[in-house]
Amino acid sequence: MDNKLYRKNNSVLRRISKRLIKLAVFLGIPAAIFIYYFQLKNITVTGSSRYSQDQIVKRLINKREDKNTLIFYLKYKYFVDIRIPFVEKMSFELVDRNSVSIRVYDKRIIGCIEFMSDYFYFDKDGIIVESTSNKIDDIPQVKGLKFQKIALNEKLEVQKEELFDVILNLTQQIEKYGLNVNTISFNNKYEVTLDCGDIKAKLGKRSTYDEVLAKLKNILDEVEGKKLTIDMTTGTDYFIAKPESED
Template structure:
């Protein structure tokens, strides 16, 4: 009697093991086929997908889940973190949380990108489209993930304000330069725009936006530092350059 019970027990265990193996084989044979990416600006959906799912093994939902929960996330430049949400066994959504970047300074052959508070969030040899270089700032030794050691921290608020206004008018600039008085100048291709201090900055950029179509293809310096919001039909000097 005992012998028969033991045989049945062994048979039951073997069957359970086989079923478990079949389940595992089935799970590991699955592939994530649909990937959607949200929150991405710096990278395309295809780029994010390629970085997180470089091969067939990484596209397995079991492997993906284990890596996402028990391993360090893949480091992606200009990305603070990301979250993977399963919407089925073969479909995931990747939610990207990008670092806030307003500009960069050149330092020891590298581009040091910083956020609205002046914290250096990334160091790379590459320049990103849509992010202006900031020149004219005086600073000492730069350390990644620490604030740029400038003389006056108020300049970061001015940079943020200016870049936000430029974004509203959908204007891209190559470089923003500040002089020792905190006055700004923009560089857009062959065009230099003298803005002066931060008073009436929204109006200055609005004027620039209106004038750009007429200045297309021209080289020179536009002086908007004389902007006066109370003036009507104001004229601004333009000094052409060969």
């Protein structure tokens, strides 16, 4: 009786083992093919002015399964909300079974303010979008703004709403002419002074700063290496420049 029961149990175990082996083969072969066929070998990143391709890739590939082209594409296309400082959004395109193309859209930052040793960056509408402990070199710091509080993703309430339009006009022209501007300062009359390294340029108060910044570009090219304060508030083609130490 015991032998019959033993043989019966063995027979059941063999049948179960065979079925498990068949199931493993049935599932394992397609899985192996899927893993091998969709190996992520090529990622192309375009659009970002703040991150290199390697920096973006390192932020996105952090698990073993991320090296599978299809999993990577579906994960970031439909399921994962990407949060990278100074990145507004990303778009993903499946190029082929081994390649994905990524388009990065940077947040449009027009300036920053310093508060309690941190730097807070705002967009054209005055919304605080990011903060860092160290200032980013190519974003001008704005001085002379008065505010009561600072909170990420909230509008910076300042003494005059129109100042954001002025800052936007200034930063657009600064970018257009490739000016190296460290700070944009407003005095109590909302007159503008730019700190361009060794050069300070007093621009005064204007409706737009397009023309005066075009002239400033030419002046900076001529006085490179000097330490000057340039008064451009007269509204003429003749400006007063004097050593900054005398200002």
